[in-house]
Amino acid sequence: MRCAEAERFVSRRLDGRLAAGDAHALDGHLAGCAACRRLAGRMTRTWELLGAAPPSAPAPPTWANVVSRLDGRGRWHAWLETLGWRRPAFGVAAAALLAVAASGIGGGMLLSDRLLPRPAPAQFEAAVLAEAFGELPAGSPAELLLATIVADHAGRQRR
Amino acid sequence: MARAAAGDRAAWHALYVAHADFVHRTASRFAGNEADARDITQDVFLSLFLHAGGWKPTASLTSWLWRLAANRCLNEGAKAGRRLAAGAAALETVPEPPERAPDRQLERHEEQERVRTAIMALPERQRLAVILSRYEELSYEGIAQALSTSVSAVETLLFRARRSLAQKLAG
Numbered sequence: 627m628r629c630a631e632a633e634r635f636v637s638r639r640l641d642g643r644l645a646a647g648d649a650h651a652l653d654g655h656l657a658g659c660a661a662c663r664r665l666a667g668r669m670t671r672t673w674e675l676l677g678a679a680p681p682s683a684p685a686p687p688t689w690a691n692v693v694s695r696l697d698g699r700g701r702w703h704a705w706l707e708t709l710g711w712r713r714p715a716f717g718v719a720a721a722a723l724l725a726v727a728a729s730g731i732g733g734g735m736l737l738s739d740r741l742l743p744r745p746a747p748a749q750f751e752a753a754v755l756a757e758a759f760g761e762l763p764a765g766s767p768a769e770l771l772l773a774t775i776v777a778d779h780a781g782r783q784r785r
Numbered sequence: 786m787a788r789a790a791a792g793d794r795a796a797w798h799a800l801y802v803a804h805a806d807f808v809h810r811t812a813s814r815f816a817g818n819e820a821d822a823r824d825i826t827q828d829v830f831l832s833l834f835l836h837a838g839g840w841k842p843t844a845s846l847t848s849w850l851w852r853l854a855a856n857r858c859l860n861e862g863a864k865a866g867r868r869l870a871a872g873a874a875a876l877e878t879v880p881e882p883p884e885r886a887p888d889r890q891l892e893r894h895e896e897q898e899r900v901r902t903a904i905m906a907l908p909e910r911q912r913l914a915v916i917l918s919r920y921e922e923l924s925y926e927g928i929a930q931a932l933s934t935s936v937s938a939v940e941t942l943l944f945r946a947r948r949s950l951a952q953k954l955a956g
Contacts, residue, residue, distance in 0.1 A: 633944065633948065634940070634944050637940070637943055637944035637947050637948075638940065638944075640947070641918070641925070641943065643925065643940075665948070665951065668951035668952075669947045669948065669950075669951045671951075671954075672947065672950045672951045672954045673919070673947065673950075675896070675900060675954055676900055676904075676915070676919050676950070677919060678896075684809075684813060684819055684822075685806075685809070686805040686806060686808070686809030686823075686826050687805075687809070687823045687826055687827055689798055689801055689802070691823070691827060692801060692827055692830055692831070693794075695827055695831060696831065696834065
C-alpha cells in the first residue's frame, strides 16, 4: 500500500467506512511507516478535538424576524404592483435586456460615426505613411502606394 | 408541507420551529459570526416558503433544506471570502495552545477558539463537509446531496479537511 492510499484509508476509518480487508492492509502499512502513523494519530486526535469542543451555536432568529422579512417583501411587491408592475417571464425579461443592449451598442456606433470628425481616408493614410517614412522618395513603392490611395479616394468622391 | 406549499402561514411557522435549529447551527458554524448566520437562516426559510410550490412529495424536506442551507452558506462564503481576502492570512495561523492552562474554563475556551479558527481557515466546501459530518452527523450520501456532489467527492473533501486540520491543530 502506498502512503497516499493509507492516508485516505485513515480518513475513511474515522467515518466508519473502511472495509475489514482494507483495515487490515492499513494496519500493516502503519506498522511499517512512521510518517503515516504520525499523520493517522494527528487526524484522529484532531477529529476528537473537534467533537469535544464544538463551536458554539446560538439560537436561531425568532419567527417574528422571519415574518417581518416576509411581510417586507410582500409590501415591496404590492407597491410595485400598484404601479402596474408585473413579474416578467424570464424570456420576456431576457429579450428586453437584449433589446436595450443592442440599441445602446447600435446607437453608440451610429452617433460616434456622425458626431466624431474622421479624417478623410487619403489624408489619414498620407499622414501615416509620411510619419513612417518621412519624405517619400520619388518612384518608391511607398510613394506609388500613396498615389494609388489618393487616386482611389478621389474617384470614390467623384462617384 | 402541502399546506406550506399553498401558502399557509401556520404551516410555515410549524416548519420553521421544527427545522430552524439545525439550519441556524450550521450557518453559525460555517459563517463564524452571528449576523451572517441569521441572514443565512432567514434567507433559507424565505427561499423555502417562496418556492414551496415546487417541492415534490418524493423529496425529503430535510434533504431539500440541507441543500438550500448549503447553497446559501457557500454563496455567503464566496461573498465573505471576497470581503475578508485581506485578512485571510491571519486565519491561516492558528494560535498555539497555552503552555500551562491556569484554569480549566479558560483552557476549554482557548481550545474552542483554536478549533473555530482552524475550521474557518478551511476552504468553504471542506468547511461545510466537516460541519455536516462532525456536528450534524450526516452520512456521506447526505452530505453529497446537500453539496450537490458525489459521494467520492465528499470523501475527498473530508480527507483534505482532516489533513489540513491535523497540521493546524495537532501540533
